[in-house]
Amino acid sequence: MGVKQRAAVEQLPLYVQGKSIPNAVKLSSNENPYPPLESVARVVGEQLGSFHFYPDMSAAAVVNRIAEHLGVRPAEVAVGAGSVEVAAQLVNASASEGDEVIFAWRSFEAYPILVQISGATAVGVPLTADERHDLPAMAAAVTDRTRLILLCTPNNPTGAVIRRDELERFLADVPKDVLVVIDEAYTQFGDDPDAVDGLDFFRRHENVAVLHTFSKAYGLAGLRIGYAVAREPVAANLRRVAVPFGVSALAQAAAIASLDAQEELDARVRLVVAERGRVLAGLREAGWSVLDSQGNFVWLRAGERTGEIDAALREHGVVARAFMGEGLRVTIGSPEMNDRFLAALAGVPPIVAA
Ligand SMILES: Cc1ncc(COP(=O)(O)O)c(C=O)c1O
Structure with missing residues (x-):
């Protein structure tokens, strides 16, 4: 017989950390892509x-x-x-x-x-x-x-x-x-x-x-x-x-x-914001319906197609944060990382809002 534990704790879901895969671009944890100042x-x-x-x-x-x-x-x-x-x-x-x-x-x-x-x-x-x-x-x-x-x-x-x-x-x-x-x-x-x-x-x-x-x-x-x-x-x-x-x-x-170092860090934030605009424009050009975002990430409401899109991204070495049945959150990274993301989606039929 095991020790007594709180039932509420045993039922808790584990916090899921954004995945890292060797050689893949990690866009799953909303991290800052730039190294420490x-x-x-x-x-x-x-x-x-x-x-x-x-x-x-x-x-x-x-x-x-x-x-x-x-x-x-x-x-x-x-x-x-x-x-x-x-x-x-x-x-x-x-x-x-x-x-x-x-x-x-x-x-x-x-x-x-x-x-x-x-x-x-x-x-x-x-x-x-x-x-x-x-x-x-x-x-x-x-x-x-x-x-x-x-x-x-x-x-x-x-x-x-x-x-x-x-x-x-x-x-x-x-x-x-x-x-x-x-x-x-x-x-x-x-x-x-x-x-x-x-x-x-x-x-x-x-x-x-x-x-x-x-x-x-x-x-x-x-x-x-x-x-x-x-x-x-x-x-x-x-x-x-x-x-x-x-x-x-x-x-x-x-x-x-x-x-x-506020000014130096603000300059990095501006780079991420500019990249967010570029990623959103790239997605829309490719036919995706995607809403504006004010964070350092974009959200693809993909519903039932979440798993399929997640797999396609991984196949191309891009790791996003997938919420199965709902959608994918993709962190804005450096320009090179974002290019990899946009390229990885190239073969995926876009989600178009009804
Ligand atoms: C909305 C929000 N609040 C808080 C946090 C926690 O961040 P941290 O504990 O690193 O400060 C996160 C991290 O992803 C977040 O997305």
């Missing part, structure tokens, strides 16, 4: 002689630097080992058995897993036909058991953003004692002037928090650091439920160095 690598190198010590658990230097960068108070910033850990902190600080957490679906695949780990009930509200958050339906899903609402803009994997006006209406409908988190993991890649700016909403709404990461635009996915900006009592609770020493000294130093 020299200035950031140098600072990380300087830490290598001291990793026999624990990092600063309060991460004071990086928290202060983030606060200064955003114009918020350090007490309103809580860090974690990637924003996925901070998302777990937000869920664990807000909800447990008997409570409900609402998010759009499909969205970031960690959301339902994190909610189930907490013991709370995950309430996934289907996206609209044009791949956007259905905010009226999400507001209607709120009950007196709702503790947390996770919004993802731009949405992973569909690339759609939430507009300011629709979020304003949504927040007017949601009870003020329900925490609304705006996950902006991909916000730096957005160029839609009507899109939500999470910090603006954080400043004006007591129940709004923002989730940011250094993994995507800042290219630190392997070092693991992300943060929430939340009102002080919420941020304090995030520190209470955080994994102690979860953010390494290397990650803390790299995040500071990355904020110091």
